[in-house]
Amino acid sequence: MSSLFRMFGTKSPAYNKKYKETLFERFTIQGGSTEKKRSHGAFFETNYEFLLYGFFIGLYQNNRLELPVKSEQTSFRHEIENWGSKRHTDLRRDFKYVQFALFEAAFLNTDIDWLRVECGDVSIDSAVTKLITTVEEYANAGFEYILEKVEERTSTPDEMFFLRLITQAKK
Amino acid sequence: MMSTNNELLRKILKHPDLNGMFDMPKNIEKLTISEARVLDDPYVSASGEILYQLSQNKNVNSNSVYTTVQQLLKTKL
Amino acid sequence: MIINKVALKNYQCYYGETEIVFGKDLNILLGANGEGKTKLFEAIMWVLDLLNKNQEHSVASEKAFDELEVGQSGTTSVALHVTREAGDRENYIIIKEKVFFKKPDGGIRYSDVEYKAVHETLAGERNFISDGKSTLNDLFPYEYRQYSNFEGEDALDIFDTSGGGDDSLVNLINLFSNAEKIEKYSKIFEEIYLKAKDAEEKASKSNSKIEREYKSLLSERDSKLIAIRQKRELQSETQKELTNLSKRISDFEKIVDNNEEFNTLNEMIKSREDKIKKQDLNISTEYVDFLFDRKWILMNFREVLEGFNKKYDALEKDRRDAERAHIQKQAAAKALVIASHDFTSLAVNVPDRATMQEMLDEEVCKVCSRRAEKGSEAYEFMKSKLEALVKDIEQTEEDIPELFKFNYLAELRNERVLFEERVTSDIDSTVDDIKRQFTLNTSAASEIKTLQDEIDDLVAKKSELVGGKGKSEDSYTSILADYMSKLKQRSAKEDYLKLYTSDIEKLKFDIDDLESKIERINALTGNEFLSLSKKILHSLSQTFEKVKNEEFDEILKDLENRSNKIFDEINVESFRGKIKIERYKLVSGRYSVGVEHVLNNGERFMDPNKSLKTSVNIAIIMAVSEMAQSKEGESFNSYPLIFDAPISSFDKDKSSQFLNMLKSIPGQKIIMLKDFVSKENGVVKVMEEFNSVSCDSSYLLSLKRPFNREDLTTMETQVRKL
Numbered sequence: 001m002s003s004l005f006r007m008f009g010t011k012s013p014a015y016n017k018k019y020k021e022t023l024f025e026r027f028t029i030q031g032g033s034t035e036k037k038r039s040h041g042a043f044f045e046t047n048y049e050f051l052l053y054g055f056f057i058g059l060y061q062n063n064r065l066e067l068p069v070k071s072e073q074t075s076f077r078h079e080i081e082n083w084g085s086k087r088h089t090d091l092r093r094d095f096k097y098v099q100f101a102l103f104e105a106a107f108l109n110t111d112i113d114w115l116r117v118e119c120g121d122v123s124i125d126s127a128v129t130k131l132i133t134t135v136e137e138y139a140n141a142g143f144e145y146i147l148e149k150v151e152e153r154t155s156t157p158d159e160m161f162f163l164r165l166i167t168q169a170k171k
Numbered sequence: 172m173m174s175t176n177n178e179l180l181r182k183i184l185k186h187p188d189l190n191g192m193f194d195m196p197k198n199i200e201k202l203t204i205s206e207a208r209v210l211d212d213p214y215v216s217a218s219g220e221i222l223y224q225l226s227q228n229k230n231v232n233s234n235s236v237y238t239t240v241q242q243l244l245k246t247k248l
Numbered sequence: 249m250i251i252n253k254v255a256l257k258n259y260q261c262y263y264g265e266t267e268i269v270f271g272k273d274l275n276i277l278l279g280a281n282g283e284g285k286t287k288l289f290e291a292i293m294w295v296l297d298l299l300n301k302n303q304e305h306s307v308a309s310e311k312a313f314d315e316l317e318v319g320q321s322g323t324t325s326v327a328l329h330v331t332r333e334a335g336d337r338e339n340y341i342i343i344k345e346k347v348f349f350k351k352p353d354g355g356i357r358y359s360d361v362e363y364k365a366v367h368e369t370l371a372g373e374r375n376f377i378s379d380g381k382s383t384l385n386d387l388f389p390y391e392y393r394q395y396s397n398f399e400g401e402d403a404l405d406i407f408d409t410s411g412g413g414d415d416s417l418v419n420l421i422n423l424f425s426n427a428e429k430i431e432k433y434s435k436i437f438e439e440i441y442l443k444a445k446d447a448e449e450k451a452s453k454s455n456s457k458i459e460r461e462y463k464s465l466l467s468e469r470d471s472k473l474i475a476i477r478q479k480r481e482l483q484s485e486t487q488k489e490l491t492n493l494s495k496r497i498s499d500f501e502k503i504v505d506n507n508e509e510f511n512t513l514n515e516m517i518k519s520r521e522d523k524i525k526k527q528d529l530n531i532s533t534e535y536v537d538f539l540f541d542r543k544w545i546l547m548n549f550r551e552v553l554e555g556f557n558k559k560y561d562a563l564e565k566d567r568r569d570a571e572r573a574h575i576q577k578q579a580a581a582k583a584l585v586i587a588s589h590d591f592t593s594l595a596v597n598v599p600d601r602a603t604m605q606e607m608l609d610e611e612v613c614k615v616c617s618r619r620a621e622k623g624s625e626a627y628e629f630m631k632s633k634l635e636a637l638v639k640d641i642e643q644t645e646e647d648i649p650e651l652f653k654f655n656y657l658a659e660l661r662n663e664r665v666l667f668e669e670r671v672t673s674d675i676d677s678t679v680d681d682i683k684r685q686f687t688l689n690t691s692a693a694s695e696i697k698t699l700q701d702e703i704d705d706l707v708a709k710k711s712e713l714v715g716g717k718g719k720s721e722d723s724y725t726s727i728l729a730d731y732m733s734k735l736k737q738r739s740a741k742e743d744y745l746k747l748y749t750s751d752i753e754k755l756k757f758d759i760d761d762l763e764s765k766i767e768r769i770n771a772l773t774g775n776e777f778l779s780l781s782k783k784i785l786h787s788l789s790q791t792f793e794k795v796k797n798e799e800f801d802e803i804l805k806d807l808e809n810r811s812n813k814i815f816d817e818i819n820v821e822s823f824r825g826k827i828k829i830e831r832y833k834l835v836s837g838r839y840s841v842g843v844e845h846v847l848n849n850g851e852r853f854m855d856p857n858k859s860l861k862t863s864v865n866i867a868i869i870m871a872v873s874e875m876a877q878s879k880e881g882e883s884f885n886s887y888p889l890i891f892d893a894p895i896s897s898f899d900k901d902k903s904s905q906f907l908n909m910l911k912s913i914p915g916q917k918i919i920m921l922k923d924f925v926s927k928e929n930g931v932v933k934v935m936e937e938f939n940s941v942s943c944d945s946s947y948l949l950s951l952k953r954p955f956n957r958e959d960l961t962t963m964e965t966q967v968r969k970l
Contacts, residue, residue, distance in 0.1 A: 237439070241781060
């Protein structure tokens with residue numbers, strides 16, 4: 001595997017703390033009983049799935065939003081290189097392809113002088129950090145949008161809601 | 172028909188649930204409450220004492236029976 | 249107690265004084281409807297103080313009142329001549345009396361009721377007792393009295409525990425079997441054990457080492473016990489409501505004559521419900537999972553993919569260009585070096601390294617076109633110049649480092665290709681995939697809707713069956729609505745019941761866990777004596793509980809056997825099934841007694857006709873009476889049983905059978921019957937079949953003819969001994 005992509009994979013993106021309770025804990029099952037959480041409207045199996053979801057919303061809408069200061073950030077410790085790996089059960093499939101999709105989108109939308117990186121003038125670390133920041137900023141914009149839409153509703157969001165939100169996300 | 176109090180005593184002591192908890196008195200088939208309450212074995216004497224108290228007083232309350240039985244057991248245990 | 253005689257004076261249609269003498273066994277009073285039979289029953293109830301407030305009406309005989317002058321008074325009374333046992337010479341007379349006056353306006357006024365008694369001793373003395381009521385209670389205690397009379401056939405159904413658990417049967421059994429006593433003993437045994445447990449816990453609590461932990465365990469356990477009690481209360485309330493509902497629902501459904509049609513509808517409903525369940529499985533709405541598993545999340549990714557490729561390719565090109573430029577730079581630098589090496593400026597082309605090497609090899613100087621043989625000065629000159637040039641060029645090359653240290657971009661090539669291969673076809677077909685899933689879901693959903701509509705139609709048909717037979721439009725609609733709402737309520741309550749049950753299970757589990765923790769601490773720190781005595785008392789309490797239940801079951805078995813024996817005698821030669829009497833535990837933990845009418849294989853006897861149902865009830869009542877009479881060990885008084893028209897649904901043969909069977913059951917029975925009586929041309933006659941009935945005493949009650957129902961003073965019942 002390329003060292004750039006590998007380094008990208010060792011990172012775990014951060015997000016704005018305020019979305020922890022309002023979005024993550026509400027819509028992800030992680031850490032709760034599946035039955036109970038599903039019946040309360042939690043459809044995302046893991047935290048990173050939800051982060052991916054927020055990212056793609058921001059990406060497709062071409063919206064990015066800077067994260068607040070470090071003290072307002074938090075992260076779930078789950079490196080990108082592990083995202084999407086599932087045991088091949090009847091219920092879920094592997095979706096590791098998202099890792100490279102994330103990378104491509106970040107690469108496309110980050111302003112880095114790659115030639116200088118390859119020269120060694122700019123550290124590869126800082127480049128990867130910039131890529132991750134891009135991921136975080138798209139996701140951040142996505143979360144803001146999601147929360148707005150959730151709060152607009154009078155009833156608990158269902159699976160259709162989440163599907164529509166992303167199919168309708170365009171520039 | 173309904174058992175007499177002596178019969179109740181025998182039914183309790185002979186019940187399979189209590190099997191092995193104590194030595195069955197030899198005269199169990201004819202054992203009366205008054206006889207049982209002075210025997211040495213705590214199970215036998217406690218059963219006898221409780222039934223004795225119950226048969227003496229129509230309006231017996233559990234407190235007094237409890238006290239009497241505990242005192243009895245103190246001497247047998 | 250035995251009723252030897254009843255004497256009526258001016259009681260309703262019994263004008264003047266009437267006396268009826270009873271034997272110690274079976275006594276039959278015949279009378280057609282409306283001729284005084286029920287009034288006699290009421291009179292006896294009146295003196296036994298068993299009428300409720302709204303049944304106590306004007307008791308005075310109309311005819312007797314009519315005969316009064318203004319200001320005059322008359323007396324209404326009913327007197328029971330009783331003895332404690334048959335053949336006793338010690339008599340008691342219980343008298344209930346009311347005086348009536350004619351007011352100046354012609355209206356009637358009553359005095360207060362008076363209860364008197366007379367005690368005729370063995371010595372022949374007559375003692376008057378002013379408090380007749382307490383004599384009554386002494387001779388015929390209320391708890392027996394209330395179960396001694398049955399008015400009408402339906403009143404026999406006191407064992408219908410489906411209507412919310414009225415424990416009539418339990419009460420009856422308690423009456424004659426002292427089951428209450430043993431229940432009380434059992435409570436005491438348990439309380440003693442609990443006290444011992446409490447004492448042990450108190451002792452452990454005061455051990456300061458584990459005080460806090462222990463106390464918190466105890467309080468957690470206690471609060472869970474309270475929670476269980478609350479849930480049990482909820483359960484038993486809900487259970488009562490449920491049994492009520494079920495009864496009402498089955499009342500509704502009883503209206504349906506044609507069970508077959510009803511059952512067919514039910515089957516059709518069930519098969520559609522099964523189909524719905526299957527279709528439900530075809531619907532997949534895990535859209536969020538599909539976003540990832542089926543790559544739906546890449547639906548708008550084409551643009552990104554192409555953008556990436558473009559950028560990447562551009563970068564690669566830039567990189568190549570940069571590298572080329574770098575090489576050229578290097579070449580230019582090299583050229584500079586070459587140029588600085590003092591070659592004749594005549595040359596248009598400065599010889600590069602290769603050319604110089606060539607010149608050496610060919611031993612000719614191409615600059616000035618002269619030969620330079622190996623070893624000659626010119627040759628050596630060329631050679632040294634070449635060596636210096638090479639050295640300088642190498643030096644120069646060293647001074648210009650590689651442009652690119654890393655190959656990050658190139659390393660991505662593989663990944664990128666693999667990724668694109670993997671997702672490219674999916675990205676383009678995402679929209680179609682989503683649409684396809686929706687279509688699948690929609691068609692399953694619409695199939696379900698169709699089935700549901702069919703079910704609704706069938707349920708409506710069912711309700712029509714239930715509500716519709718010959719009812720008026722109004723009552724039909726309201727019956728329907730009522731029935732359906734009850735079905736809904738019942739289902740909701742059943743859900744609640746399940747919930748409570750599982751809550752209780754969970755609580756019990758938690759409590760067991762806590763108790764074992766508590767026990768562990770007790771074992772470590774506790775008082776040995778308290779622990780031992782608790783153990784003993786616990787065993788005794790549990791054992792006694794079992795003994796109690798075994799006792800009770802024995803009684804029920806006895807009752808069941810006797811009931812069936814009587815039941816068989818009443819219904820000889822007909823298909824009747826048998827009676828089952830069992831103890832069962834209510835949700836609240838208490839026990840109750842259930843009566844069931846079953847086939848020989850144990851299944852419920854469906855839809856018994858009225859007379860069969862009546863005979864079940866009578867058999868049990870008689871069996872209870874029989875058991876009460878046969879109690880050994882205590883001097884026990886038997887009490888009379890009084891029935892008003894208990895067997896109207898029986899046909900003539902069955903009635904005779906029944907009455908003959910009754911004779912064999914101990915105890916006094918007084919029965920008012922409308923059977924065996926016929927009215928021809930206004931004349932009341934006793935039918936011949938009655939001759940085959942044997943009893944201690946029998947009477948015919950009939951109105952004096954002629955009479956006019958509009959004029960109560962003409963309604964006078966006469967009693968004729970048969």
